[in-house]
Amino acid sequence: MCGIIARAGRGDAVPLVLSGLENLEYRGYDSAGVAVRNGDGIDVYKRSGEVSELSAQIRDGVASGNVGIGHTRWSTHGPPTDANAHPHTDGDGEVAVVHNGIIENHEALRERLADLGCEFTSDTDTEVVPHLFEHYLERSEDAEAAFRRTVRDLEGSYAIAAIVDGEEAVYGARQGSPLVLGVAGSEYFLASDVPAFLEHTDTVVYLEDDDVAVLRPDSVGVTDLDGGDVARDTEHVDWDPEETGKGKYSHYMLKEINVQPTSLANTIEGRIDAEDGEVSLEEFPPGAFEGVSEVQLVACGTSYHAALYGQQLLQSAGINASAYRASEYGTADVPVTERTLVIGVTQSGETADTLGAIRRATDRGARTLAVTNVVGSTAARECDDALFIRAGPEIGVAATKTFTSQAVTLALLARRLAVDVPHGDPRDDFEAVAKSLERLPDALDRMLSASDAREVGRHYLGSDAFFFIGRGRCYPVALEGALKFKEITYEHAEGFASGELKHGPLSLVTPNTPVFAVFGGDQDEKTLKNASEAQTRGADVVAVASQGHPAVDAADAHLTVPDVHPVWAGLLANVQLQLVSYHTANQLDRAIDKPRNLAKSVTVE
Known part of the structure; x- marks a missing residue:
């Protein structure tokens, strides 16, 4: 869903937060923003669009500070606008918050806070959090205690990072949404996923539900909602940053x-x-x-x-x-x-x-x-x-x-x-x-190294729809081939058990509907018969099969799969279909790594 990054340490946090956002952009790219405590208040920079646009906006003249938070958004409440971008602040700009997940009781909290005089400027569920935090800050001299009271009032799924004017600290909590702590000597990171800070450290602590983390430039602590110390294992991530x-x-x-x-x-x-x-x-x-x-x-x-x-x-x-x-x-x-x-x-x-x-x-x-x-x-x-x-x-x-x-x-x-x-x-x-x-x-x-997927994709550009069929172990491959195709090309694609083609979907077949037939040793003769039924209606058939397979001579095009045990043939066929999807999308100039409306990890139901 959305991506969160926070940093506390000595030196300017802004470049580190921005690079963390770039690393997390696969989690959301509708809008992005950062907030930094500059020693004389909190500076917030946010806008709809990609992280690169945000970076260009704040490259010159941005204030610096030891602690900062950032967010890249995949919209759930409210469209991707500047106003709905995170971080969100309270009315006086004393609290800034980034959030991943859904606050299920946000409407009740919004009404309660509006009755107390709070004014809201966005359509998001997140905005209740900074207002609530500020409400409790006014009644407590302890920012950490106010943060705990805030978190207790929230219902739903959330990962939260917040900063407060006058406090050189990042406050974080999670419930049902991921939040991981990165430890790099006396520098600390908080993120929704490890790649956000992997170039700086592979030492991590995975926070659990109801954990509260407080990051400062020289220390970090993890407690429960009542303030009691909790022990969380420190682990090392076995991933190369270059990956x-x-x-x-x-x-x-x-x-x-x-x-x-x-x-x-x-x-x-x-x-x-x-x-x-x-x-x-x-x-x-x-x-x-x-x-x-x-x-x-x-x-x-x-x-x-x-x-x-x-x-x-x-x-x-x-x-x-x-x-x-x-x-x-x-x-x-x-x-x-x-x-x-x-x-x-x-x-x-x-x-x-x-x-x-x-x-x-x-x-x-x-x-x-x-x-x-x-x-x-x-x-x-x-x-x-x-x-x-x-x-x-x-x-x-x-x-x-x-x-x-x-x-x-x-x-x-x-x-x-x-x-x-x-x-x-x-x-x-x-x-x-x-x-x-x-x-x-x-x-x-x-x-x-020998795939013809680029040429096959180019040949069928402009088709009305794309069908994928298979039997047995090749049926889930057909479903996955269609899903990959529609995800990144935005073209209409459907996957079917090949025997079901004649029970309805065949009515959709035209000469402008290529059928990708996956052959892997599970009743291939029946799949070939089903493919020929589409072929007689004018459709081209692309056989995804080994070189000597009988389907090759009967098909209009061929994607070669090495001759392996039938248990694994479908997996190789799937990779050929991945390449067809990729090259078709690339020729259509689609946003391949960041397809519209989709995010990598869907952390809300």
Whole structure:
């Protein structure tokens, strides 16, 4: 959702806050702003638009100070205007606040504060926070105590950072939205995500709900809402700061597509023994899943498609498994017992809908497991267990490398479960599956260097719509291919189980509707028949298949997938579709890394 950065230390905070905002812009880019305590008050600079526009506005003549806060916004309450940009202040400009999340009782607080004479200048829920803070400051000589009283009055999901005139400190708190503390000697950072300050430190403390942090230029303290000291572990993030830059690539997305051989190698390193055909997950020794009778996967967006991929692998291993959209999990009367394993698949570990589903499962007695990319994330902390996909930081809003790593991690987990659970049916050919997985990064690297995706994308520019079809494990790949395409090209795209094409969607097929058919060894002859049904209606068919596949001769165009074990073929096909989406969007001059209306981590329901 939105991005928060705060800094307390010696020397000017403004350049550090601005660079932090640039690093966080994937979380929101409708508007941006900074506030700095300059020793003679608080200076606030904010505007709608991108961080670069804000930086240009304040490059000359901006006041400096040791403590500052910043925000890059993805709009929830109120449109992206200068007035709605953060930071927000009280009427006298003595308090400045940045906020991520939703204050659910903001209307009641606004009415209460208006009755006390407060005047509001924005449409946001956030503006109640500085007015409330100032209200309590007038009744207390202790700014920290006033901040605590403010936080207690808030309902909903929030991460907050605030500064106060006369106090050389940053006050932070969280409830349901991420907030992480970075420690760099006697310099301290507070942010909604680690990449905000990774170039300065990899030493972090993940704050938890109801934590209150106070950062000063020479100290930091973390307490609970009542002021009692709390102990939070200090961790080191195993991410290279260079991973958060674009390097030689024109877009983060293109970089993250092309580094998938490396991220995938990291995902599988030390986890498979191809000679013995065994999976070793140090988090889960033999017997760790003996009490499991069924598996439910909950996820959103791209992670949901990875969960569907995992569902099929679990089912083929004899395990009763179902994948649910996390936002719908609470509305369905899904049977859950203490023998149910609920797996939350979430790249960030902070997706609000997925966290909500996990919490509902926990309340009903299920065992929970987070499959996530972020050590220390809320999902990793709240679930009974965590399994990390080890894909490294992903900055592009459209997920790419994390889908591949999620799917492979779930495949390895399926093997471990099949060995443990009484009704599991481990694959007899898993030695071949494991050997093919070991070779997969190299196969992916070769495919990336020889892809024709740019030419295919150029050929179909101007089409009315784009359809993606597949069966079995290729069905979630078709869904993901369509999602990626619509996310960054803004063109109409839909994914279907190939057998469903003739049950309605075929009425939409025209000669100006290319159909991308994904072939990966799951009833490919039927998918080819379905594709030919579209072809006879005038549509071009693009076969995403290995070089010698029968679909190649029948199709109008071809995206080559290396010949690998059918378990992994869909993952390589997905990367080809990522490239088609990227090159089409680039030729349409879209904002690829920051697609309209979207944000990387959706931390509100």
